[in-house]
Amino acid sequence: MTTTHSAGSAAGERLKRAREASGYDLSEASARMKLPVHALETLESGDWDRLGPPVFVRGHARSYARMLGICLDDEALPSPFTTTQIPSLVSHAHVPRYRYVAENLVRRAVYIVLTASLVVPVWLATRAHGDGATAVAPLDISPSQTSQVEPAVRTPMVASIASMPAATPAAAPVEIQFDGDSWVQLFDADGSIVEKGLMHAGQSRSVQSDAVSRLVLGNAAAVRLQVQGLPVDLAPYTRANVARFTLSSDGSLAPSAP
Structure with a gap:
């Protein structure tokens, strides 16, 4: 049921009389309600259509009545179902295809870089370790002298592992x-x-x-x-x-x- 203007005027008049009986002027009531003065004037005038959707008007009117120590009947308040058309929730979060492809390419590039930063140092260390592991005797030395050939000195190498980037916290x-x-x-x-x-x-x-x-x-x-x-x-x-x-x-x- 839609509230008529006369019903809104009657409720607004009750609010006005209650404010005056409480000794508040509009500026003092505005400070207590944390609402603009013109919003309270509109509530008291009964022209509630100017305040926006009915669900907001009902909340403001009830809050104002509670502050003034009175109670407004539901019949005196606008129905929350008076809107002629309920807007549908429309999502605007669609991701374009080019952005989706670009993000996939970036993820793959990051994966390749991280893999290379781990594998390449290990491969270099293993290759250097294998090159110095076996001593080769010169061809002009007899087999009996090969035992006197000292093996090459092995130089220890430590593979450097790049630190992994911090994980991005999951959305709440x-x-x-x-x-x-x-x-x-x-x-x-x-x-x-x-x-x-x-x-x-x-x-x-x-x-x-x-x-x-x-x-x-x-x-x-x-x-x-x-x-x-x-x-x-x-x-x-x-x-x-x-x-x-x-x-x-x-x-x-x-x-x-x-």
Whole structure:
């Protein structure tokens, strides 16, 4: 059921009266809510369509009501299912064929270089060791004198083995589970959108930390995040019920600016 403008106006009027009764002006309420003044004015006016997707409006309105010590009925809030079209999650992480071929060639070249760095020193040491192992008597010395010929001095050689490069740490698996509707945006290291869309309660999304650099999760209270199988508290990265954070390749999180 879609909330009418009159219903939004009635709920907005309740919010306004509750704020005035609490002794807050809009600037003080904005500081406590960590929302812009114009967003609170829009909530109180009831023109909630200007605030974006209904799922975000519901979160802002409920948070504002809790701060003012009142409770808004679900009938007074916009339905989270009023969007006319649910965008599908589209992956933009396709690897072009030329890049795939180039990466294969680089891997093979690295393998050849590493193999050569190990085999060539060992082969040179073995060859030098074999050249000095047998003493050859001159042809003009009789067999009885060959026993007096001293064998060549063997020079010990040590094969140099190049140090192996440090192994690249494996990407950390990230699991996102949704207990309610939430708007999702995933960005790569270049800031380009990898995926975006509206996820519903009961759905989940799995990504790798080397494929996603920054995440934005709407309705963060209804989102559960696990990195490498361990739960992560989204509270340090959440403002106005929207979680924004960066994700490094080792799975560590850091707050991200809007």
